[in-house]
Amino acid sequence: MNDMSAEGLAAARAKMEAAGVPHRAIEVFAHYYGELEAGATGMIPEADVDPLDPPPRLAEIDVDEATARDALAQTVVGKLNGGLGTSMGMDKAKSLLPVRGDQSFLDVLVEQVRRVRTRYDVSLPMVLMNSFRTRDDTLEALGRHPDLPVDGLPQDFVQNREPKLRSDDLTPVEWPADPSLEWTPPGHGDLYTALDASGALRAFLDAGYRYLCMSNSDNLGGYPDPRIAGWFASSGAPYAAEVCRRTPADVKGGYLVRRKSDGRLVLRETAQTPPEDADLAADITRHRWFHTNNLWFDLEALAAAIEEHDGVLGLPLIRNVKTVDPADSSSPEVIQIESAMGAAVQVFDGATAIEVERDRFLPVKTTDDLLLVRSDFYRLDDDARLVAAEDDAPLVRLDKAHYKLIGDFDARFPAGPPSLVDARSFTVDGDWTFGADVRVVGEVEVADSGSAGRIDDGTMLSGA
Numbered sequence: 001m002n003d004m005s006a007e008g009l010a011a012a013r014a015k016m017e018a019a020g021v022p023h024r025a026i027e028v029f030a031h032y033y034g035e036l037e038a039g040a041t042g043m044i045p046e047a048d049v050d051p052l053d054p055p056p057r058l059a060e061i062d063v064d065e066a067t068a069r070d071a072l073a074q075t076v077v078g079k080l081n082g083g084l085g086t087s088m089g090m091d092k093a094k095s096l097l098p099v100r101g102d103q104s105f106l107d108v109l110v111e112q113v114r115r116v117r118t119r120y121d122v123s124l125p126m127v128l129m130n131s132f133r134t135r136d137d138t139l140e141a142l143g144r145h146p147d148l149p150v151d152g153l154p155q156d157f158v159q160n161r162e163p164k165l166r167s168d169d170l171t172p173v174e175w176p177a178d179p180s181l182e183w184t185p186p187g188h189g190d191l192y193t194a195l196d197a198s199g200a201l202r203a204f205l206d207a208g209y210r211y212l213c214m215s216n217s218d219n220l221g222g223y224p225d226p227r228i229a230g231w232f233a234s235s236g237a238p239y240a241a242e243v244c245r246r247t248p249a250d251v252k253g254g255y256l257v258r259r260k261s262d263g264r265l266v267l268r269e270t271a272q273t274p275p276e277d278a279d280l281a282a283d284i285t286r287h288r289w290f291h292t293n294n295l296w297f298d299l300e301a302l303a304a305a306i307e308e309h310d311g312v313l314g315l316p317l318i319r320n321v322k323t324v325d326p327a328d329s330s331s332p333e334v335i336q337i338e339s340a341m342g343a344a345v346q347v348f349d350g351a352t353a354i355e356v357e358r359d360r361f362l363p364v365k366t367t368d369d370l371l372l373v374r375s376d377f378y379r380l381d382d383d384a385r386l387v388a389a390e391d392d393a394p395l396v397r398l399d400k401a402h403y404k405l406i407g408d409f410d411a412r413f414p415a416g417p418p419s420l421v422d423a424r425s426f427t428v429d430g431d432w433t434f435g436a437d438v439r440v441v442g443e444v445e446v447a448d449s450g451s452a453g454r455i456d457d458g459t460m461l462s463g464a
Contacts, residue, residue, distance in 0.1 A: 005037040008170040012163050015172050019183075022197035024311035025160040029186070031312045032337045037170060042317040044268045046277040049257035051287050052265070055243060055353040056231075063230035065120075071233035072122045074210040076299075077113055077224045079217040080188050080341070081106075081138055082131030082159045086326065088367055089405030093134035095217035096141055097406070099364070099373055100380055105217055106138065110145045111384040112223050119383075120226065125150040125209070128217070129194060131159045131185045153207060157198035159185045164324055164334040173334050175324045182324070188293075189315045189339025196306050205299055214341065215294040220373070220386045221362035222294045228354065229296075238301035238348040241267075242356045243289035251282040254291040254342060256353055265351050267291055267342040271318060289353070291342050292361040305347050313347050315339040362386055367409040368396040375417040394423040394440075399448070402431045418461070425463075435459065 009030060016026045085094030095105040103111075113126045126148060130138055135158055142148060142155060149155055161183045163172035175181050191214065195201045204212070211233060215222025232240050241256060254269040273281045280286060305313060318338040325331040345351045364370050372378075372393060378386045403409045415436035420426060423440040430448030435457035444463040446455070455461070 005033075005170050008165065008172070009033050009037075012165070012172050015163050016161075019161070021160055021162070022193075024197050025162075025186075025190070025193050027310070028190075028193050028312050029162045029337065031314065032186075032317055032339070033165075033170070035317045036165075036319060036335065036337060040317050041319060042272050043274050044257070044266065044272045044316070045274055046280050048261070049259055049266065049268065052243070052256045052258060052289055052353065055289070055355050057355045058225075058227060058231070059355075059357065061227060061231050061354075063227045063234075065226075067234060068226035068230040069120045069122065071211065071229035072116065072120050072124060072224070072226055074208065074233070075122075075124060075224065075229050076204050076209050076212045077124060077126045078191075078212050078214040079109060079126070079128050079222075080191070080214065080293075081128040081156075081217040082134055082185050082188070083216075083218070084131075084133055085406070087365070087404075088370075088409075089407060092137045093130075093217075094364070095134075096137060097364075097370070099220070099370070104141070105220065105364075106141055107145075108220055108380070108384055109217060110142075110148055112220075113148070115383045116224050116226065123150050124224065125153045125204070127154060127200060127204075128156040129159055129188075129191055130156050132161055132183070133180075153203055154198070154200045157194055157200040159188075159190050159194050160197065162186050162337065164322070164336055167321060167333040167335050170335070173324050173332055175331070178325065184336045186336075187318060187320075187338030188341040189318075189343055191341045192302060192306065192313055192344060193311060196303070196311065201299060201303055201306075205303060210299055211296060212299055213294070213296045215292075216363060218365070219292075219294070219361065219363045221360045222292075223360075223383070223385050225360075228356070231354065232296045235352065237298075237350050237352045239297045239345055239351040240295065241265075241342060241345055241351075241353045242292045242294040242296075242360055243353050244292055244356060244358055244361050246284040246288055246290045248284065250284070250290045254293075254340065255287050255289060256291060256345065257287070259346070265345045265353070266316075267340060267345055269318065269340060271320075272316065289355060292356065293342060293363075294356070294360060295342060295345075297344070297348075301348060309347075313344060315343040315347075358391075359386070359388060367403050367406065368398050370406075370409070371398065371413070371417050372396050372420060375420040377420045377423070389421045392424075394420055395425040395427075396420070397425075397427040399429050399431070403428065415457075418455075 320336040418438035
């Protein structure tokens, strides 16, 4: 490490120590800083890997009620809840958005846990990994569910934070206009460090819990499935990833491969694919399953791995280049050091995967997704799970100029979403406000009229 970068790391360490960042989190940051300074890119060439072998399919697995109950009695439900929904113009946790009537994502997730608790007579604690930006609002919202906490166990732990680094010299950026923008969460790969450093890992182990199933809080498909719990506990595996069959729409996003050098499963993200390998990476007949970011792991195996590696699991670096103020493209360019939660698959001997159906993967990343999940194409069943009306969901495309931000989106659907249960696709160009009881049938495109328009109450929009 040269003198300049040594000074940069020392400055970053001092900043993190002053902010009270746990020692182990600082050591993990220092590990990645060294990789970044050495020019690591995290790239995984096609020549170094083989495609994933066909995993077992959940649809073909039989788990009896007793096995499921025994597994659930030792399971904690975890949700990644650090996202602010900034891509939709939000400044609070995305999980607080209404998604089914007045119920937020968080409300539905809590109800899913309640239903499993009741059916199987288990405690099933739920814990959130919040960020320093989402914690206060989320805990306030959880206060509306006084039956959720399990005595003596944490309801959340906070993702660590690290300084954004100037791209020109790798020193911590200074931004007096808004000092909070000098900091960033280190990606959801921080789950393992934060779980350990917060004391939550030890608390769950001491209380007799053995397994944790983790998924994104904006994915209502990540229900704590009793069959997967029973299968995972019976497998003896330390770690399992849920994967889905890829379609032509899934060419982006991570998927598992097997590393030739040691035979380990490895998560390969789009950002880790060399440009010359892009065509092979996108070939869904070669790489047939994508990673849902739903995963299961053995808490005892995780604790052992953390101790063995002195807290530094060594997940692949993700080098994320941004501007210090994401809303100001002229602000200084920074590097955010990140890692992916699913990349921990490479840490564990015997890590495995299971193929699940598409209903386990229903993330909401855009207002297009939100309109569909809010619509009558889905219903909540008796277990508070989202159930689709058909196997193939209609493709929704809303004009980003008018619908990308949640405030603009809600203003244009004041009476709620149109009926999409009979739709195959729904495209809106231009600025349209939709009345109540609008129905979309078939393939519908609403064209730009050149000025703001309105679709009247009770209109049926019909296409081919």
